[in-house]
Amino acid sequence: xxxxxxxxxxxxxxxxxxxxxxxxxxxxxxxxxxxxxxxxxxxxxxxxxxxxxxxxxxxxxxxxxxxxxxxxxxxxxxxxxxxxxxxxxxxxxxxxxxxxxxxxxxxxxxxxxxxxxxxxxxxxxxxxxxxxxxxxxxxxxxxxxxxxxxxxxxxxxxxxxxxxxxxxxxxxxxxxxxxxxxxxxxxxxxxxxxxxxxxxxxxxxxxxxxxxxxxxxxxxxxxxxxxxxxxxxxxxxx
Amino acid sequence: xxxxxxxxxxxxxxxxxxxxxxxxxxxxxxxxxxxxxxxxxxxxxxxxxxxxxxxxxxxxxxxxxxxxxxxxxxxxxxxxxxxxxxxxxxxxxxxxxxxxxxxxxxxxxxxxxxxxxxxxxxxxxxxxxxxxxxxxxxxxxxxxxxxxxxxxxxxxxxxxxxxxxxxxxxxxxxxxxxxxxxxxxxxxxxxxxxxxxxxxxxxxxxxxxxxxxxxxxxxxxxxxxxxxxxxxxxxxxx
Amino acid sequence: xxxxxxxxxxxxxxxxxxxxxxxxxxxxxxxxxxxxxxxxxxxxxxxxxxxxxxxxxxxxxxxxxxxxxxxxxxxxxxxxxxxxxxxxxxxxxxxxxxxxxxxxxxxxxxxxxxxxxxxxxxxxxxxxxxxxxxxxxxxxxxxxxxxxxxxxxxxxxxxxxxxxxxxxxxxxxxxxxxxxxxxxxxxxxxxxxxxxxxxxxxxxxxxxxxxxxxxxxxxxxxxxxxxxxxxxxxxxxx
Amino acid sequence: xxxxxxxxxxxxxxxxxxxxxxxxxxxxxxxxxxxxxxxxxxxxxxxxxxxxxxxxxxxxxxxxxxxxxxxxxxxxxxxxxxxxxxxxxxxxxxxxxxxxxxxxxxxxxxxxxxxxxxxxxxxxxxxxxxxxxxxxxxxxxxxxxxxxxxxxxxxxxxxxxxxxxxxxxxxxxxxxxxxxxxxxxxxxxxxxxxxxxxxxxxxxxxxxxxxxxxxxxxxxxxxxxxxxxxxxxxxxxx
Numbered sequence: 001x002x003x004x005x006x007x008x009x010x011x012x013x014x015x016x017x018x019x020x021x022x023x024x025x026x027x028x029x030x031x032x033x034x035x036x037x038x039x040x041x042x043x044x045x046x047x048x049x050x051x052x053x054x055x056x057x058x059x060x061x062x063x064x065x066x067x068x069x070x071x072x073x074x075x076x077x078x079x080x081x082x083x084x085x086x087x088x089x090x091x092x093x094x095x096x097x098x099x100x101x102x103x104x105x106x107x108x109x110x111x112x113x114x115x116x117x118x119x120x121x122x123x124x125x126x127x128x129x130x131x132x133x134x135x136x137x138x139x140x141x142x143x144x145x146x147x148x149x150x151x152x153x154x155x156x157x158x159x160x161x162x163x164x165x166x167x168x169x170x171x172x173x174x175x176x177x178x179x180x181x182x183x184x185x186x187x188x189x190x191x192x193x194x195x196x197x198x199x200x201x202x203x204x205x206x207x208x209x210x211x212x213x214x215x216x217x218x219x220x221x222x223x224x225x226x227x228x229x230x231x232x233x234x235x236x237x238x
Numbered sequence: 239x240x241x242x243x244x245x246x247x248x249x250x251x252x253x254x255x256x257x258x259x260x261x262x263x264x265x266x267x268x269x270x271x272x273x274x275x276x277x278x279x280x281x282x283x284x285x286x287x288x289x290x291x292x293x294x295x296x297x298x299x300x301x302x303x304x305x306x307x308x309x310x311x312x313x314x315x316x317x318x319x320x321x322x323x324x325x326x327x328x329x330x331x332x333x334x335x336x337x338x339x340x341x342x343x344x345x346x347x348x349x350x351x352x353x354x355x356x357x358x359x360x361x362x363x364x365x366x367x368x369x370x371x372x373x374x375x376x377x378x379x380x381x382x383x384x385x386x387x388x389x390x391x392x393x394x395x396x397x398x399x400x401x402x403x404x405x406x407x408x409x410x411x412x413x414x415x416x417x418x419x420x421x422x423x424x425x426x427x428x429x430x431x432x433x434x435x436x437x438x439x440x441x442x443x444x445x446x447x448x449x450x451x452x453x454x455x456x457x458x459x460x461x462x463x464x465x466x467x468x469x470x471x472x473x474x475x476x
Numbered sequence: 477x478x479x480x481x482x483x484x485x486x487x488x489x490x491x492x493x494x495x496x497x498x499x500x501x502x503x504x505x506x507x508x509x510x511x512x513x514x515x516x517x518x519x520x521x522x523x524x525x526x527x528x529x530x531x532x533x534x535x536x537x538x539x540x541x542x543x544x545x546x547x548x549x550x551x552x553x554x555x556x557x558x559x560x561x562x563x564x565x566x567x568x569x570x571x572x573x574x575x576x577x578x579x580x581x582x583x584x585x586x587x588x589x590x591x592x593x594x595x596x597x598x599x600x601x602x603x604x605x606x607x608x609x610x611x612x613x614x615x616x617x618x619x620x621x622x623x624x625x626x627x628x629x630x631x632x633x634x635x636x637x638x639x640x641x642x643x644x645x646x647x648x649x650x651x652x653x654x655x656x657x658x659x660x661x662x663x664x665x666x667x668x669x670x671x672x673x674x675x676x677x678x679x680x681x682x683x684x685x686x687x688x689x690x691x692x693x694x695x696x697x698x699x700x701x702x703x704x705x706x707x708x709x710x711x712x713x714x
Numbered sequence: 715x716x717x718x719x720x721x722x723x724x725x726x727x728x729x730x731x732x733x734x735x736x737x738x739x740x741x742x743x744x745x746x747x748x749x750x751x752x753x754x755x756x757x758x759x760x761x762x763x764x765x766x767x768x769x770x771x772x773x774x775x776x777x778x779x780x781x782x783x784x785x786x787x788x789x790x791x792x793x794x795x796x797x798x799x800x801x802x803x804x805x806x807x808x809x810x811x812x813x814x815x816x817x818x819x820x821x822x823x824x825x826x827x828x829x830x831x832x833x834x835x836x837x838x839x840x841x842x843x844x845x846x847x848x849x850x851x852x853x854x855x856x857x858x859x860x861x862x863x864x865x866x867x868x869x870x871x872x873x874x875x876x877x878x879x880x881x882x883x884x885x886x887x888x889x890x891x892x893x894x895x896x897x898x899x900x901x902x903x904x905x906x907x908x909x910x911x912x913x914x915x916x917x918x919x920x921x922x923x924x925x926x927x928x929x930x931x932x933x934x935x936x937x938x939x940x941x942x943x944x945x946x947x948x949x950x951x952x
Contacts, residue, residue, distance in 0.1 A: 037320075040323035040389060042388050042396055043387040044384055049363055049364070050362050050388065050396050086750035123762060125763055127763070141761070141762040151753070155755050155764065156755075159764055159765070273562075274559045275558070278627065279625045279632075280631040284619050287600070287602070288626065288644075288646070289635070289638075290636065318558055516800055516866060516869070517863045518870070518873040520838045520863055524837060524838050524839055525838070525841070526838050526864065526882075528874060529873075
């Protein structure tokens with residue numbers, strides 16, 4: 001049993017990746033999580049129907065194409081306060097532990113503060129046994145990165161899981177952090193599908209990535225040549 | 239049994255509407271709610287008598303002019319923190335549920351950030367069954383509005399009520415959001431009285447609306463002609 | 477049994493008044509109150525000895541010069557958060573209620589934001605029965621003051637006491653609010669000693685008031701004549 | 715049994731001193747403390763392995779060179795909120811009390827906001843009995859310092875310990891507060907080792923102190939002569 005977390009965060013990389021995988025695998029929702037640690041707010045859909053902000057658990061059973069059962073966690077928000085983050089992560093772990101989870105994979109973005117053409121997927125793990133395995137799947141371990149640690153659910157689930165002796169890995173797609181980044185999500189998913197030994201279709205993420213690319217290149221075309229030059233330089237520095 | 243919430247919020251539209259209806263129907267107070275989630279403060283009336291800040295529940299039994307029992311919630315403040323908002327809404331729901339409430343109607347303002355002459359009443363509902371009914375009463379369902387969802391008691395009571403399978407609707411009067419807006423409250427009440435199938439007198443709200451109108455038009459007269467022109471343009475743009 | 481609260485606040489008026497009265501009556505400390513709602517801090521005295529921040533309860537039994545038993549509450553800080561304020565006031569009330577307190581007198585400052593020569597003592601009460609009595613003692617009830625209510629322990633103790641049917645009055649000495657104001661504290665004490673029907677010596681407060689007066693008049697002398705004029709005008713406007 | 719606290723704070727003086735002493739005495743870790751009052755974060759080491767932020771307890775038994783058993787507390791963070799600070803200090807005290815601790819020594823920095831060549835070690839104690847003893851070890855008791863009291867774990871552990879009748883002393887090394895200050899930590903350790911009647915090697919702290927000195931003198935060399943002059947003046951004023 002694998003547990004995959006993709007809550008909102010930098011560039012929404014984890015959320016985009018997890019939601020795409022849920023769609024492609026046709027995983028089914030089995031639980032909603034509401035909490036006083038979320039914003040006191042309902043969202044309103046296009047028809048005018050309200051939905052209390054929440055996190056959602058999805059499940060897909062192993063089958064001929066999928067070696068392991070998977071539980072997914074996605075949602076509208078993370079806990080608002082440090083204490084809320086701890087309490088939610090603790091309850092989430094208790095739940096997935098009760099289902100016999102053996103590996104936690106948390107998905108996130110790694111904000112660079114500059115545009116990036118070929119996002120790498122950085123990794124952090126709860127135990128040294130996982131490092132070589134993850135490197136074989138293309139995960140990059142970069143000394144001193146992420147320097148400030150991993151904040152929020154992606155970090156806490158690994159850290160609390162480690163105390164409970166559940167193995168864990170965090171996959172962080174490099175991203176500018178300026179907007180939702182489907183290209184970075186796709187790179188994360190390429191690694192994740194290798195770990196899970198499955199094949200999925202990326203076309204929907206690619207469509208989204210192309211839309212974003214079009215918008216950002218339009219912005220660049222509006223800029224005067226000099227500025228554009230500068231920005232392109234920037235591309236190849238980092 | 240209908241439950242109507244009108245706590246302070248944008249333009250105090252919900253509070254003004256609910257308090258006017260309580261007055262007109264001669265509903266009677268049956269409970270005060272105090273909470274550590276309210277500001278640590280007493281209000282002082284004109285005689286110098288203190289009153290701990292609170293929310294108040296009013297009740298009116300059905301009668302020949304009123305088809306349904308109604309519980310009202312009005313008050314000085316909403317909960318100060320997200321956690322407080324959740325805890326208070328949860329306790330409020332438990333109370334009104336124990337009285338057998340079948341429909342929750344929350345009242346609020348929808349801030350436009352500009353002056354508005356003929357405020358519409360926007361709606362959001364907890365179940366699709368209510369959309370057509372509400373449209374028949376004049377409620378407007380506008381795709382993508384409110385884009386940021388509904389924050390606070392008006393949202394939470396619907397969202398938490400939905401989990402408990404209690405139907406709910408939020409009526410939002412358009413308002414500038416710059417001051418208490420009795421005109422918007424009146425529009426909300428016109429819709430609400432149709433839903434409740436009752437007739438009430440609006441004259442007191444109209445008096446208040448005229449006072450506000452006088453103040454805002456005086457402000458406009460003080461402004462130099464050019465500025466005034468601009469502001470009037472603004473009126474008809476939005 | 478009377479309960480008198482004088483915690484830090486605007487101009488430290490309540491604290492100065494209560495501490496002076498404790499000294500003059502030789503009331504004795506009978507309890508310390510520590511709380512996680514106070515700042516996480518020790519104070520260090522002139523010898524270098526630490527003291528955890530706290531509130532203190534003092535007691536003086538009725539005697540031939542004093543008609544009633546009195547409990548005093550003074551201290552370094554009020555609760556830091558709204559929730560802390562409520563929890564502390566609630567615990568304080570439970571304690572003094574267990575001793576049979578019949579009247580709560582809370583002391584505070586009423587900040588004017590300008591210098592004031594003859595501070596009045598404003599009042600607010602929990603029950604209309606007390607208004608005339610307090611007026612007879614020289615307390616001023618000013619329609620619409622304090623407009624923003626009474627925030628903190630001075631307000632909450634009255635408001636929560638009212639729910640428990642304990643009579644209460646808040647005495648607010650007018651003060652600039654710019655510095656600790658022993659003159660305002662003295663005015664509050666003049667009223668309070670009339671209520672308690674006792675006579676005390678004010679000389680120590682007067683010494684402190686003279687020191688403050690000297691400092692503020694020196695500041696005025698440094699100012700150029702024109703500024704000085706203006707400030708004196710200010711004195712007589714409010 | 716002595717309990718020594720060296721959590722992060724001004725100039726990280728306490729943390730540097732405690733960690734150096736743990737290393738030199740080869741004290742062994744016997745407990746980790748995790749808390750919802752810490753930041754919701756994992757740290758990532760150079761290999762990419764995560765560690766939930768925490769505090770750590772170390773222990774060294776008395777031996778021929780060490781008169782007393784010692785428990786150390788060091789860690790990544792202090793509690794984030796006032797309430798968290800109280801709860802953590804309370805739990806820490808309960809733990810060390812259960813081991814029979816007779817003396818609490820908290821280590822910290824005393825920020826001067828200017829460069830300092832020969833940092834003194836200021837003291838604050840929980841009982842007057844300790845003042846002369848500490849003076850004999852070179853601790854400076856300076857009337858009115860620290861004026862704002864001692865905030866955080868170094869203060870709370872003393873203050874709460876005092877209520878439980880456990881003696882305590884806080885040793886504060888003077889520091890600019892601009893950067894981690896191993897020189898100040900060394901001065902604190904000189905006093906602390908006298909109190910504990912042990913001899914330790916300071917060479918590693920001296921290496922760190924020299925590195926910092928080099929950096930700050932380089933910064934001074936870069937500055938234009940006039941600025942440099944000014945800064946040196948500053949050195950000898952305070």
